Each structure stands twice: as C-alpha cells, then as structure tokens.
Amino acid sequence: MRILIIEDEPGILNFLRQGLEEESYSVDTAANGLDGLEMALAEAYDVVLLDWMLPGKSGVEVCREIRRAGIKTPIIFLTARDTVQDTVFGLQAGANDYIKKPFSFEELLERIKVQLRPHSGEQIEFRLGPIVVDIQSHQVFRDSQEIKLTQKEFGLLEFLLRNKGKVCRRTRIIESVWDIHFEYNTGVIDVYINSLRKKLGLTKEEDYIQTIRGVGYIAKEI
Amino acid sequence: MRILIIEDEPGILNFLRQGLEEESYSVDTAANGLDGLEMALAEAYDVVLLDWMLPGKSGVEVCREIRRAGIKTPIIFLTARDTVQDTVFGLQAGANDYIKKPFSFEELLERIKVQLRPHSGEQIEFRLGPIVVDIQSHQVFRDSQEIKLTQKEFGLLEFLLRNKGKVCRRTRIIESVWDIHFEYNTGVIDVYINSLRKKLGLTKEEDYIQTIRGVGYIAKEI
DNA sequence: TCTTCGATGATCAGGATTCGCATAGGATTG
DNA sequence: CAATCCTATGCGAATCCTGATCATCGAAGA
Numbered sequence: 001m002r003i004l005i006i007e008d009e010p011g012i013l014n015f016l017r018q019g020l021e022e023e024s025y026s027v028d029t030a031a032n033g034l035d036g037l038e039m040a041l042a043e044a045y046d047v048v049l050l051d052w053m054l055p056g057k058s059g060v061e062v063c064r065e066i067r068r069a070g071i072k073t074p075i076i077f078l079t080a081r082d083t084v085q086d087t088v089f090g091l092q093a094g095a096n097d098y099i100k101k102p103f104s105f106e107e108l109l110e111r112i113k114v115q116l117r118p119h120s121g122e123q124i125e126f127r128l129g130p131i132v133v134d135i136q137s138h139q140v141f142r143d144s145q146e147i148k149l150t151q152k153e154f155g156l157l158e159f160l161l162r163n164k165g166k167v168c169r170r171t172r173i174i175e176s177v178w179d180i181h182f183e184y185n186t187g188v189i190d191v192y193i194n195s196l197r198k199k200l201g202l203t204k205e206e207d208y209i210q211t212i213r214g215v216g217y218i219a220k221e222i
Numbered sequence: 223m224r225i226l227i228i229e230d231e232p233g234i235l236n237f238l239r240q241g242l243e244e245e246s247y248s249v250d251t252a253a254n255g256l257d258g259l260e261m262a263l264a265e266a267y268d269v270v271l272l273d274w275m276l277p278g279k280s281g282v283e284v285c286r287e288i289r290r291a292g293i294k295t296p297i298i299f300l301t302a303r304d305t306v307q308d309t310v311f312g313l314q315a316g317a318n319d320y321i322k323k324p325f326s327f328e329e330l331l332e333r334i335k336v337q338l339r340p341h342s343g344e345q346i347e348f349r350l351g352p353i354v355v356d357i358q359s360h361q362v363f364r365d366s367q368e369i370k371l372t373q374k375e376f377g378l379l380e381f382l383l384r385n386k387g388k389v390c391r392r393t394r395i396i397e398s399v400w401d402i403h404f405e406y407n408t409g410v411i412d413v414y415i416n417s418l419r420k421k422l423g424l425t426k427e428e429d430y431i432q433t434i435r436g437v438g439y440i441a442k443e444i
Numbered sequence: 445t446c447t448t449c450g451a452t453g454a455t456c457a458g459g460a461t462t463c464g465c466a467t468a469g470g471a472t473t474g
Numbered sequence: 475c476a477a478t479c480c481t482a483t484g485c486g487a488a489t490c491c492t493g494a495t496c497a498t499c500g501a502a503g504a
Contacts, residue, residue: 150478166359188480190464198466213463213488214373215360372489410491412453419454435452435499 002026003112004043006036006062007051007078016049019105033057040066042175044162045073047112050095052079060093067094076111126161128219129208131200133161140200147199152177156192160209160219169216193217223338224248224266228258228284229273229300238271241327247334255279262288266349267295269334272317274301285317291366292354294347298333348383350441351430353422355383362422369421374399378414382431382441391438415439 003025007013010031017027028043030036033054040048040062048066052059063075074096099111126133132141135158140147149157155177160168173189174180193209202208209219225247229235232253239249250265252258255276262270262284270288274281285297297317321330348355354363357380362369371379377399382390396406415431424430431441 152479167361169360186481187464191466191480194465194467211464212360218359374490408492409453413455413491416454416456433453 001046002028002044003047003049004036004039004045005029005049006033006040006054006059007049008032008054009051012051012078015105016108019109023109033059033062037062037065040071040073041069042181043179044159044176048073048075049108049112050075050077052077063093063095076108126158126164128161128164129206129221131208133157142200149196149199152192153196153199156189157196157219160217163219165218165220167212167216167218173216189217223268224250225269225271225334226250226252226258226261226265226267227271228252228255228262228276228281229271230254230276231273234273234300237327238330241331245331255281255284259284259287262293262295263291268338270295270297271330272297272299274299292356292361292363294356296338298330348380348386350383350386351428351443353430355379364422371418371421374414375418375421378411379418379441382439385441387440387442389434389438389440395438411439 003020005013005016005020005027007016007029008031013029013031017029020027028039028045030039033056036048036050036054037057050059050063054062059077059079063077066073066075075094076099077095078099099108125135130142134140138154140149140154140157156173159173159177170189171184174184178184178188193211196202197207197209200208206222208222209217211217225242227235227238227242227249229238229251230253235251235253239251242249250261250267252261255278258270258272258276259279272281272285276284281299281301285299288295288297298321299317300321321333347357352364353369356362360376362371362376362379378395381395381398392411393406395411396402400406400410415433418424419429419431422430428444430444431439434440
C-alpha cells in the first residue's frame with residue numbers, strides 16, 4: 001500500500017514516515033503543495049495525507065485539484081484548525097477524512113485503515129466488454145473464465161481501465177506503470193499491449209484496447 | 223456566463239435565479255432531471271447547479287450522464303444531505319463541488335466563481351461550433367461522434383483553437399506545429415487544412431476554419 | 445462594370461518515412 | 475530453474491510530405 005504525505009514541517013514528516021514504514025506502508029513525501037500535487041497526479045497512491053497549511057499551494061487547493069483531475073484516492077487532512085467551518089470546507093474540497101493535530105499515531109493508523117477498507121462507494125471492479133477485472137483480488141475474467149496475467153500485464157490493464165474512455169499517452173503509462181520519469185526509448189509498452197490483447201482474446205473486430213498512433217492507447221467500450 | 227439550474231423546488235429555484243441574474247449571470251432552469259440533462263447536453267453552460275434529489279432521474283445519475291457525454295462543465299451539487307459518504311459519492315460521479323442546504327447565497331456565489339476561475343486545472347477543452355476538442359485525452363468529437371485525427375491533424379487543429387478568433391499566419395503555424403523555424407516553401411499546411419476540413423465535415427456554409435488569402439487561416443464561430 | 449491573368453489555395457496521388465506489431469531470445473528475479 | 479520482464483529485429487501499415495494539376499480569388503486594365 002502506497003501512501004503520499006504532503007507536509008512542510010520536517011519533524012512531523014519524519015515522524016509519520018517512520019511510523020508508517022514500520023507498519024510496512026510504502027511512503028513517498030513532498031514538502032510543499034506543488035510538488036505534492038504533481039506526485040499525486042503522476043503516481044497511483046492508496047491514501048494521501050495532506051497538511052492543511054502549506055507554503056505555496058494550500059492543502060485545500062491541492063485537494064481540489066487532485067479531485068478535478070479525476071483521481072479518487074482517499075485524502076485525509078492533517079490540520080491544527082478545529083472548527084466546523086473548516087471541516088465542512090475540507091470535505092467539500094473532496095477530502096474523505098480530517099484529523100486535527102495533535103493526533104495520536106494510533107488514531108491516524110485507524111483512519112487510514114478505514115479509508116483502505118473496500119467500502120461500498122469504492123470501485124474495485126472494472127468492466128470492459130466481456131472482461132471483468134477485480135483489482136483487489138488481482139483477478140481477471142472473460143466470460144467467467146479466469147485469465148492469468150503477470151504483474152506488469154495487470155498493472156497496465158488496471159491503468160488503462162482507471163482511465164477508461166480516455167487516451168493514455170505513452171509517457172503517462174511508462175510513468176505510472178513502470179515508474180520511469182525520464183526519457184524512455186523502449187518498446188516495452190507495445191510488447192505488453194500485445195501480450196494483453198493476446199491473453200484477453202481481443203481481435204480486430206473486438207478491439208477494446210485501441211492504439212492511438214503517435215500518442216498511446218485507449219481502453220473503451222466499442 | 224451561462225448557468226443551468228436543475229432543481230425541482232420552485233421556491234429555491236426562483237430564489238437562485240433571481241440572485242444569479244442580479245449578479246448578471248444568464249440563467250436557464252429545469253425542474254426535473256430529464257429536462258436538465260437534455261439542456262446540459264444541448265447547450266454550452268459554464269456551470270451547472272444540480273439538486274441531489276430530483277423526481278424522475280436523480281442528480282447523481284444526471285451528473286454521471288453529463289460526464290459520460292464527454293462534457294466537462296463544472297457541476298455543483300446542491301443537497302440537504304450532509305455525510306462524508308455522500309460527498310465522496312457525488313464527487314466520484316464527476317461533480318466538482320458540493321454545497322449543503324441551507325447555504326448562504328454568498329457562499330454559493332463564491333463557489334461558482336471558484337469553478338469559473340479559468341486557470342484552475344488549465345483549459346483542456348475547446349469548442350468550435352458542433353466540434354469539441356479534448357486536448358488532454360487527445361480526442362475530437364462532432365455531435366458526440368468521435369472523429370479520428372492523426373498526430374499532425376490534431377496538432378494543427380489545437381493550434382488554430384488556441385488562437386480561436388485570431389488569424390494564424392502560415393509562418394506561425396509552421397513554427398508551432400511543425401517546429402520549422404526557417405523559411406518554408408511547402409504546401410503541407412494546405413494539405414492538412416484540407417484533410418481537417420474533410421474529416422470534420424466542414425462545408426462552404428459551415429466554414430469554421432476559414433482561409434485568409436495571402437496570410438493564413440482562422441478558426442472561429444460563424 | 446466586366447474581363448483577363450497571375451498568384452494563391454485546394455485537391456490528389458505516390459513515394460518516403462515513421463511507428464507499432466509480432467516474435468525470439470537474453471537478462472533478471474525470486 | 476522457471477516465470478517474468480525487457481531488448482532487439484524485421485515487417486507491414488498508417489502517416490507524412492512532395493510535387494503536379496486543377497480551381498479560385500482578386501487586382502489591373504479595358
């Protein structure tokens with residue numbers, strides 16, 4: 001499980017990082033709103049911990065923009081403020097929960113777990129034509145027949161489905177699925193797209209994964 | 223600025239309409255979800271205010287369908303409910319903000335302004351008559367029918383639209399789209415303009431892309 | 445005002461180029 | 475050692491550009 005912490009005070013940041021890493025979460029951090037926003041947009045996190053007061057771009061702004069980008073990762077605000085007004089404001093900006101400082105680490109852990117719990121609203125199953133993808137159990141079915149995918153194949157398919165109906169640029173794919181953030185000049189994506197199409201049994205007539213020449217790929221209903 | 227209000231209670235509806243018209247917004251209204259949806263799909267609004275509870279088609283459904291049609295107009299939910307669950311649910315359906323009743327008119331105005339703020343999230347959608355261009359996802363629609371463009375065709379169209387209403391000189395086009403910074407002596411632009419007009423289905427009467435003889439081209443509403 | 449003519453843009457066809465597909469095989473990981 | 479991941483390569487097709495020809499516009503002169 002990957003957690004992004006956006007917090008400017010180094011003390012709190014390190015405290016959180018250590019504690020969460022001990023709980024075997026994978027932690028990334030950002031010390032200001034702009035960096036944090038970029039990371040949240042570029043990577044797929046499971047939870048974002050977001051400080052209310054940040055230099056540059058405020059926490060609420062960051063939150064709002066993450067939501068505007070269509071990213072549904074649970075966001076928990078960390079804040080010293082403690083008024084009803086602010087709570088409402090934060091939640092309206094798209095946050096899922098709200099913890100006031102000082103908080104106990106136990107409480108934070110608990111709230112993170114609540115967000116990670118596959119609650120009703122969260123979509124954990126994607127469909128694409130006859131194909132059903134269960135993110136949580138990491139299984140893929142076609143006509144109730146299971147299809148075994150490798151890690152990377154699954155990651156690629158998941159990314160395409162999370163952006164279903166939108167064109168996924170190669171750079172975005174390589175960033176999100178392969179975690180490569182510099183110039184890439186490889187044909188890996190093609191290889192895996194090919195392998196996906198083969199395993200999923202997609203044909204020319206059933207091209208649920210279409211290629212956009214010069215740009216990338218798109219998963220969509222026909 | 224045009225605002226669409228979808229709300230079934232006449233009291234609230236009139237209250238909103240009056241207030242917003244006093245602020246010199248142009249207001250259209252719908253009293254149920256189905257009418258509202260149709261209007262949202264037919265016209266280009268800058269903001270949609272959407273009641274959560276509607277007779278016939280619920281607010282969430284309307285929201286979802288507006289997004290499904292590829293329309294990115296900001297949507298603000300008006301609702302009596304006030305739980306975290308609902309907030310998340312509404313935002314997942316594609317809404318941009320969420321106000322709980324009773325709300326102060328001041329607050330609503332403020333939130334509308336936030337949504338109208340142009341630089342937030344960068345403008346990624348252009349319209350030209352019946353044509354909608356989504357820069358981010360690299361897609362072009364005419365009457366919600368997708369039109370497949372090649373890399374260069376898309377680049378040219380994007381450039382024209384970023385300068386919509388302004389004449390684009392050939393040298394500027396060749397610089398921006400083809401990255402050629404010296405003297406050009408080719409007819410590529412003409413070829414691609416031709417191909418664009420053909421693919422977009424533009425006729426003599428519907429010349430959203432006009433030729434300025436001796437200078438260049440211009441994309442504009444007729 | 446009309447005609448003519450040169451220049452500019454439109455259209456088309458074809459060859460050059462780029463890009464993605466498929467496959468094989470080597471590298472890596474566990 | 476086996477599954478997975480990545481690189482390399484040749485092939486075929488989509489795309490891009492060029493150049494030639496046809497249509498159109500607009501200005502100059504009758």
